[in-house]
Amino acid sequence: MALFTVETIRDLSRLGELAEEWERLAASLSPHLPFNFPNWALNWWPAYRRDSLAARDELLCYALRDADGGLVAVAPMFVTHRPGYGPLRTRELQFFGADTNVTEWRGLICRPEQAEPVLAALSARLQQDKPADFVQWRGLPAGTCARVFRGDFTPQAIMDLPVFYLDLPDSWDAFKRNLPRNVKESLRKCYNSLARDGHPFTLRVVEAEADVPAALDVFFALHNLRAEARDTSVRHPDVFFAAQSQDFLRAFCADMARRGDLRIFQLVIADKVVATRVGFILGDELYMYFSGYDLEWSRYSVMTTLVAEAIQWAIAHRLRLFNLSTGSDVSKTRWRPARVDFFGGYQILGGAVSRVPLAALLALRNRRSPAKPAVVAAGGEPQQGLAAGSS
Structure with missing residues (x-):
């Protein structure tokens, strides 16, 4: 031993x-x-x-x-x-x-x-x-x-x-070939619905430390909106409703930006961010943290589009692994991850x-209610009742 x-x-x-x-x-x-x-x-x-x-x-x-x-x-x-x-x-x-x-x-x-x-x-x-x-x-x-x-x-x-994580191939086409038929169809509909209704989009990737505070302001606002959604299969609480948690993430993201390891992905339509997700570069891997989106754009499945765009970005930047984070909701399992x-x-x-x-x-x-997380400091209750890791 x-x-x-x-x-x-x-x-x-x-x-x-x-x-x-x-x-x-x-x-x-x-x-x-x-x-x-x-x-x-x-x-x-x-x-x-x-x-x-x-x-x-x-x-x-x-x-x-x-x-x-x-x-x-x-x-x-x-x-x-x-x-x-x-x-x-x-x-x-x-x-x-x-x-x-x-x-x-x-x-x-x-x-x-x-x-x-x-x-x-x-x-x-x-x-x-x-x-x-x-x-x-x-x-x-x-x-x-x-x-x-x-x-x-x-x-x-x-x-x-x-x-859950994805081993990334050398190209987006190679990645798509291994997807289930229903996911391929979902992706096609996401992209086509935006194009059909005249909504061209761009993927903005925020990484400079000076740009992080504004990007996090948008993230917190859209994360809160996501928590208000009632017509979703998975309930997403507002993890950052407390100033304490927002202050922590701001400090950590500033630190990661100084190291060159922060990426905040934004899906932008007509100069407006409609979906966003925080990501961390860890060696040759990308960890996808929490997200948020504008409910007015939910019918276009903008979060699915954003994840697809982030995967393409990771492949283009020769990253080896795309980490979908924790939790077993379909937004992760649909990609057939390891x-x-x-x-x-x-x-x-x-x-x-x-x-x-x-x-x-x-x-x-x-006995804690799953409806809304309480303000919890160190020594607080475990993550029961929350959609744990449902980024």
Whole structure:
């Protein structure tokens, strides 16, 4: 069995010192997820950490190294105390990303083939130190043996999460040849309906940092409009309704733009943006994040057209992989993508005494209304009731 050293990190500056090694580790994983990279975590914690009488979040991350000192895993985690202060509190250890689904994936950052020994080493440390009453595990690779947890582990089906992606060929024609007939027909109708009604469009790709604030203003407005749609098969909540989440995305996108890794796709008709989607360049992969569209143009399926245009853009720029993001809605599965599955659950650390508060917390979370996400800071409820990852 592989032996790893486990470093406990309680200070954000120390976590930042790992950024260069962490970046290389995240870049070695595929499909790439922006949430795996250090700049997401280092922006997320200051934005969502909370310190109130109701709940208090305490940084508690872990870095695991092999016998040669190489970084093999990062666990960006924190303990939520409920209530925030006082002798009678529950303590939950969970990953960065407890928000209104702004973070579409969260979990342990390591290579899949090392997941079991890494989990075994980290779980052993947690059982030894008992920093919390229970752990909320997420992002575990499908097939990972739950027996590595030296304690009670309860899988949660609601934490099951697929990631869908497309391996891109050398040309758009080659890509279309492998599409199902119904998708080819849908694409034909999308393009023909706009042309028939005299609506020529252009694809605008925003990437310069100076242009990002205005592009995000449009994105937030159209994302909110999308959430108001009632005649769709999948309900899309307004993930960015809170100023806190908008401020976080603005900071992260500015950072990505400075790195040259931001692309905001806009479908423009008569000088008006009718559909938009945020994308992140991660090596030779493109991750498609959340979207929005003008409901007045929904009869033209402008979001489908925008995705098709973004795929063509990615192929033209010699990208290898087009990540459709998380969630199983038809807007992703229709493209016949490949998929990677993850699961999650709870591990008891505090013995039988921790079962009651965990049961009470789960009951509270399961009663949450799916109609509209509440303002959730770090330590907030998991993404239940939301169209998780439905970008």
